[in-house]
Amino acid sequence: MATLLVNIGQLVTVRADGARWKAGPAMQELGILQRAAMVVGERIHWIGLPEEAYQLQAAGLLQWEEVYDVGGRVIVPGFVDAHTHAVFVGSRAHEYRRRLGGATYQQIAAAGGGIMATVQAVRHASEEELIAAARPLLWRALQHGTTTMEIKSGYGLTTADELKLLRVIRRLAQELPLRIIPTFLGAHAIPPEYRDRRADYVDLLCYEMIPAVAAEGLAEYCDVFVEEGYFTLEEAERILQTAQQYGMRVRVHADELTPLGAAELAARLGAVSADHLLFVSDVGIEALRASGTIATLLPGTAYTLRLPYAPARKLIAADVPVALATDCNPGSCFCENMQMILSLACQDMGMLPEEALVAATLNAAAALDRSHELGSLEVGKYADFLVLQLQDVIELFYHFGVNHVAEVWIGGRRVWRVPPDVTKPSSPVS
Ligand code: NIG
Ligand code: FE
Numbered sequence: 259m260a261t262l263l264v265n266i267g268q269l270v271t272v273r274a275d276g277a278r279w280k281a282g283p284a285m286q287e288l289g290i291l292q293r294a295a296m297v298v299g300e301r302i303h304w305i306g307l308p309e310e311a312y313q314l315q316a317a318g319l320l321q322w323e324e325v326y327d328v329g330g331r332v333i334v335p336g337f338v339d340a341h342t343h344a345v346f347v348g349s350r351a352h353e354y355r356r357r358l359g360g361a362t363y364q365q366i367a368a369a370g371g372g373i374m375a376t377v378q379a380v381r382h383a384s385e386e387e388l389i390a391a392a393r394p395l396l397w398r399a400l401q402h403g404t405t406t407m408e409i410k411s412g413y414g415l416t417t418a419d420e421l422k423l424l425r426v427i428r429r430l431a432q433e434l435p436l437r438i439i440p441t442f443l444g445a446h447a448i449p450p451e452y453r454d455r456r457a458d459y460v461d462l463l464c465y466e467m468i469p470a471v472a473a474e475g476l477a478e479y480c481d482v483f484v485e486e487g488y489f490t491l492e493e494a495e496r497i498l499q500t501a502q503q504y505g506m507r508v509r510v511h512a513d514e515l516t517p518l519g520a521a522e523l524a525a526r527l528g529a530v531s532a533d534h535l536l537f538v539s540d541v542g543i544e545a546l547r548a549s550g551t552i553a554t555l556l557p558g559t560a561y562t563l564r565l566p567y568a569p570a571r572k573l574i575a576a577d578v579p580v581a582l583a584t585d586c587n588p589g590s591c592f593c594e595n596m597q598m599i600l601s602l603a604c605q606d607m608g609m610l611p612e613e614a615l616v617a618a619t620l621n622a623a624a625a626l627d628r629s630h631e632l633g634s635l636e637v638g639k640y641a642d643f644l645v646l647q648l649q650d651v652i653e654l655f656y657h658f659g660v661n662h663v664a665e666v667w668i669g670g671r672r673v674w675r676v677p678p679d680v681t682k683p684s685s686p687v688s
Contacts, residue, residue, distance in 0.1 A: 336405025343587035348379035412443030
């Protein structure tokens with residue numbers, strides 16, 4: 259079933275004309291069409307001016323069953339959130355409070371909090387409890403404009419509990435309209451029972467967990483938290499190469515808290531994405547550029563941990579394709595709202611609105627190896643888009659702290675819209 263959308267005030271296509279991503283000055287090109295029309299089924303059939311659509315229809319070259327008046331509002335591609343840890347149970351609000359009092363993320367982890375606090379909670383939770391916790395969070399992400407979300411395991415850290423998390427992620431993907439891409443992050447932390455024999459945990463990852471995940475086809479990607487106190491470069495290389503042998507592609511938590519050179523490792527292994535990069539070196543930046551690895555920046559984490567932001571301007575100047583994501587997790591950044599991330603990217607990392615939007619759509623799709631079918635509004639790609647209650651797309655950044663998403667469409671179907679009384683108050687607001 260096809261729909262003709264008319265009266266689109268601005269159609270922000272982010273068109274890439276076959277390119278996998280945009281880098282450098284091209285990140286400022288949004289491909290905006292005024293007064294456009296679009297015909298969508300599951301994929302985008304046609305884009306142009308409304309009068310052309312009717313001419314083609316009369317000639318029998320274009321058809322639709324429904325006409326939908328967008329009311330002069332703005333349409334943008336749905337946001338692709340390419341880095342989340344969104345399936346978990348429990349709250350770490352007390353850790354947040356302690357950090358505001360001066361404790362660091364690493365100090366809290368050393369005292370038994372951090373990732374291990376969530377791991378303990380997840381190990382005790384059933385699949386149903388995990389789904390019940392994640393469902394409202396994922397719906398909220400969608401209502402704020404996310405149409406594709408990568409979700410990592412990494413809060414189980416036993417074979418059974420990692421498989422449990424990945425099965426939950428698969429069930430959520432079946433239940434929700436959101437497109438969900440699963441990543442195995444068994445190398446998120448060394449669990450305490452392996453503290454004095456960490457090599458055994460790396461063996462467990464390579465000989466048991468990765469084969470089990472691959473056998474069930476539960477993850478498309480494998481990720482490693484390369485960090486002091488977590489996994490070394492050598493351990494990460496072995497884990498990621500094993501995952502590659504089992505058919506997974508790789509991505510890396512790189513140079514988040516200390517400059518270890520994990521960006522270089524990501525580039526060398528041909529990772530699709532190197533993420534965080536708060537402490538990336540100049541050598542690391544050049545390695546990413548040369549390998550075409552996407553730099554996925556997560557400004558919500560620097561904001562929450564009050565750390566210096568990743569060098570977005572330097573990365574863009576070096577022609578590294580930059581993506582943006584939430585990092586949604588219960589510890590270092592509890593935020594599922596991509597609009598907040600866009601705001602931080604502009605205000606605190608010095609990105610331009612156009613660059614931030616490209617980073618959250620096309621380049622984020624590239625960070626999941628999906629930019630051939632997602633991330634921009636072009637004929638042949640999936641019809642995943644947002645109707646924003648705005649006149650001009652720059653207002654998405656200018657007017658911050660509120661939700662501008664009026665409708666979410668995924669695969670040509672409207673899967674959510676704000677209740678009409680919210681966008682059009684029936685009585686004057688006093
Ligand atoms: O991306 N870096 C590791 N993982 C998350 C934090 C997870 C947690 O604290 O629970 C991150 O920051
Ligand atoms: Fe993360």
